Amino acid sequence: MKICTTFASVKPKKKILLKDIAQEVGVSTALVSYVLNNQKENRISKEVADKIRKVAKELNYQPNQIAKSLKMQKTHTIGLIVADIANPFSSQLARIIEDEAKKKGYTVIFGSSDENIEKLQGLINVLLNRQVDGFIIAAVDQSEAEIEQLDTNGVPFVLIDRYFPDKHFPYVAIDNYGAAFTAVSHLANRGRKKIGLITYETSLFHLLERKRGYQAALLHENLESDIHLVHEVTIDYTQQDVKQGIRRLLLAESPVDALLFGSNTLAMYGLKAIRDLNISIPEQVAVVTFDETDTHNLFYVSLTYIKQPLAEIGKQATEALLKGLQEQKSLTLQVNLNAELVVQKSSM
């Protein structure tokens, strides 16, 4: 391990301002501003305009966006709040949103809430003080009031992934009920009789919908539907709670023969636990999970998963938000996209 640290003095290069161009050309800063923003085109002499543009280019003028933001009351920045940027689900969305925003001249400030309401509040505050023009938010449990406040304060935002059914808040998400229903039906069609669910203990609507879809499918397939087939874990002790759930459901006297996981994280911990118990997938237990990873098909048994249309979610959310910003209208778009079940070996 090599470490080397020294200090040196800085040589801050002078930034070119509007004033500098004005001076160089011999006009007022106003004129320079008009020209560079292509305003009052019919009033400004071509010669002067050309000269200004030429000098601006020569000096490599780059407008100070902070000053511009202050004056214009627009920062062309959006705040992205996800659960955890380190989770592939979030980071993939982040990438799509980044690209979509960039296309329209926006930049993205991000923050991770860790599913924690206080952190969410903190992040919203910080970003509001930085005058972001709007938000894209993956809401956390119990955050309805917080989001409501954004709404009543006229702050533009679009929710992703999670949403509130009784509210008019704009969101882009999937049809969680349908996705879970499909997944469970698939397991039933493969002859599975006793299907368990591992999900979070939460009041987040999208997860409740997944549970509802799971239960509806069991009913529809005339399969056992019992509260004990559902294992709910806490966010703070996810790994150990999942492990415990796996033991409870798979080491019972009549164990489940299939499992649906409510998220990629749950599945990851679940698979580890299952392997540690030397229980074979799919022979002893079939597995389906929500969310995709690049590497799902590299797993010791390739994993059947519910593929969310992340690109579509990110794009629609960003487009809607930016459109809302430009049109100065608060937008109420509520989209539930279809998710696709990708069948691999774990549920054969």
Added chain:
Amino acid sequence: MKICTTFASVKPKKKILLKDIAQEVGVSTALVSYVLNNQKENRISKEVADKIRKVAKELNYQPNQIAKSLKMQKTHTIGLIVADIANPFSSQLARIIEDEAKKKGYTVIFGSSDENIEKLQGLINVLLNRQVDGFIIAAVDQSEAEIEQLDTNGVPFVLIDRYFPDKHFPYVAIDNYGAAFTAVSHLANRGRKKIGLITYETSLFHLLERKRGYQAALLHENLESDIHLVHEVTIDYTQQDVKQGIRRLLLAESPVDALLFGSNTLAMYGLKAIRDLNISIPEQVAVVTFDETDTHNLFYVSLTYIKQPLAEIGKQATEALLKGLQEQKSLTLQVNLNAELVVQKSSM
């Protein structure tokens, strides 16, 4: 799929300004500013100060950071440029940097370069115009001149992961030579005789170092070291190039019996290709890769990998940058941390 879109008018709530507090209390904005920033404490009457603080709290005053930034010439924002935020390597670093920055009151704007020099330039420009106080950058191939320019312009930055050996640019990275050497030695110790390397065709120093370490270890172990054992892939056609490399190295008349992958992406594509060829790991070919994933040990064969100390990298880079910003000194810290070889089944 449900879609529902309507529009409504916005009701922008009045933002509380310094002026409002001043008016309410009946003093000048200057005084309010002094009080809220805890300046001139010995000059300001306790009563007035208390009143100001009380009113500020009541009105829930939140200073406009844009205005503050303009005046102070500091945005308390850092620009993070990674190769691709959707890659777990980048997003894990991003998360660490986010947390570290937040601790010190900084926020992070991020961008993905896609290993592309033009995109890098574009991002740097955008972020500079937004007046970020400094950068944390994973440099791309051929970007030395670009970084050099940052340096000569006195823009504070710290490089991560990738760096330039002949320059004094501050960086935090790992000892790539040593890590590769260790990995290859490990393979040799397991009795592997013909060890291939799959890496990028690049002039990025950290990857050259990995190659150098690989070759040095072969020499040290008295193993065959041949240019044909190294397969270099292009960034634009990574997947197909890897596939081709796997075929070349494993379907040869005397195939390699071990492979080192230069990154997580390479390993991912490589493993897929290997499995498609029905070649067994580790029986026919042992595998080691750079970079970690949450799920490496869930792979169809758990993967031996070189674990980079991401937390340490992110922390040191952020701390150094922020320290540099505060001390107004351009900092020259060059750190190469040790990486750890995590041995799993793929190289047994």
Added chain:
DNA sequence: AATGAATGTTTAAACGATTAAACAGATGTG
């Protein structure tokens, strides 16, 4: 020639904070 319109440019006030400098009144000092 007088008036109005068109053309080209500048002035100056914002945006919302910070802060050096000025100011006014109280208090202390020789």
Added chain:
DNA sequence: CACATCTGTTTAATCGTTTAAACATTCATT
């Protein structure tokens, strides 16, 4: 009592832009 010092507060400039309004010419029209 004159002067300096201390205390508490305000004034006004500033950060780097934008932009309405004012200004000055020139040109066209009657």
